[in-house]
Amino acid sequence: MAGSLRKPTLDSCPYSSSDTDDEGVRGTCEDASICKRFAVSIGYWNDPYIQHLVRLSKERKAPEINRGYFARVHGISQLIKAFLQKTECHCQIINLGAGMDTTFWILKDQDLLPSKYFEVDFPVIVTRKLHSIKFKPLLSKPILELHSEDTLQIDGYTLDSKRYAVIGADLRDLSELEEKLKKCNMDTQLPTLLITECVLVYMTPEQSANLIKWAASVFGTAMFINYEQVNMDDRFGQIMIENLRRRQCDLAGVETCKSLDSQV
Numbered sequence: 001m002a003g004s005l006r007k008p009t010l011d012s013c014p015y016s017s018s019d020t021d022d023e024g025v026r027g028t029c030e031d032a033s034i035c036k037r038f039a040v041s042i043g044y045w046n047d048p049y050i051q052h053l054v055r056l057s058k059e060r061k062a063p064e065i066n067r068g069y070f071a072r073v074h075g076i077s078q079l080i081k082a083f084l085q086k087t088e089c090h091c092q093i094i095n096l097g098a099g100m101d102t103t104f105w106i107l108k109d110q111d112l113l114p115s116k117y118f119e120v121d122f123p124v125i126v127t128r129k130l131h132s133i134k135f136k137p138l139l140s141k142p143i144l145e146l147h148s149e150d151t152l153q154i155d156g157y158t159l160d161s162k163r164y165a166v167i168g169a170d171l172r173d174l175s176e177l178e179e180k181l182k183k184c185n186m187d188t189q190l191p192t193l194l195i196t197e198c199v200l201v202y203m204t205p206e207q208s209a210n211l212i213k214w215a216a217s218v219f220g221t222a223m224f225i226n227y228e229q230v231n232m233d234d235r236f237g238q239i240m241i242e243n244l245r246r247r248q249c250d251l252a253g254v255e256t257c258k259s260l261d262s263q264v
């Protein structure tokens with residue numbers, strides 16, 4: 001089905017002052033997606049979509065990095081598929097801090113889409129993703145094929161379609177998050193899978209706990225996949241912390257990632 005994407009309305013700027021403080025955290029989206037794109041480019045796994053969202057790094061990544069990303073992507077994908085099988089796809093998935101994630105397109109190719117797939121990230125990140133979706137037919141066509149109208153509504157910092165929504169919101173502001181998800185027809189009665197892939201560590205333990213409590217209170221049936229750093233006291237963890245600090249990115253939740261025990 002042919003279709004076009006309406007131009008995002010960029011006349012109102014929703015960025016708050018804390019947005020500028022979060023620049024380092026948003027930079028981690030680029031780190032993760034560039035590492036995934038590199039691993040895909042040398043055959044660690046198949047993802048025909050990531051090249052349309054992320055540039056290819058000129059630098060080679062170390063095998064440990066590529067293997068780590070393979071385990072991360074494969075592990076989460078296995079859990080998502082188990083949830084979809086259990087619910088026979090009569091469910092919704094909410095990927096929180098999704099960045100340039102391509103799971104929506106991959107699940108569509110596998111005929112495994114949930115009733116609706118939602119993504120949330122900071123408005124600036126969402127704007128970047130929506131720009132790629134708008135101009136790359138390989139990304140926009142699959143969304144339009146599932147949509148009843150031939151034009152998609154990209155309104156400011158949100159894309160909403162029948163089976164896929166991308167929402168610009170701050171995960172620390174739960175009333176805003178809930179309101180925006182509801183506006184995109186989130187159904188609290190459907191079994192819901194929430195995913196945070198390397199996201200909670202950038203929020204304080206209290207903010208993460210509030211997000212998890214919110215999920216537990218809002219949905220009738222929910223499962224939460226959290227993929228996070230661990231053993232941050234070891235040499236590898238210390239180097240990661242130092243590198244991120246140098247780029248003004250504080251790991252606000254790192255205290256809880258010191259060991260498996262502290263993370264429970």
Ligand SMILES: C[S@@+](CC[C@H](N)C(=O)[O-])C[C@H]1O[C@@H](n2cnc3c(N)ncnc32)[C@H](O)[C@@H]1O
Binds near residue numbers: 026096097125172
């Ligand atoms: C390390 S990246 C991971 C991205 C993606 N989950 C992946 O694994 O490829 C962390 C992501 O979380 C997002 N994020 C962190 N804190 C957030 C917040 N308070 N609200 C919205 N997004 C947030 C960042 O913008 C970034 O895209």
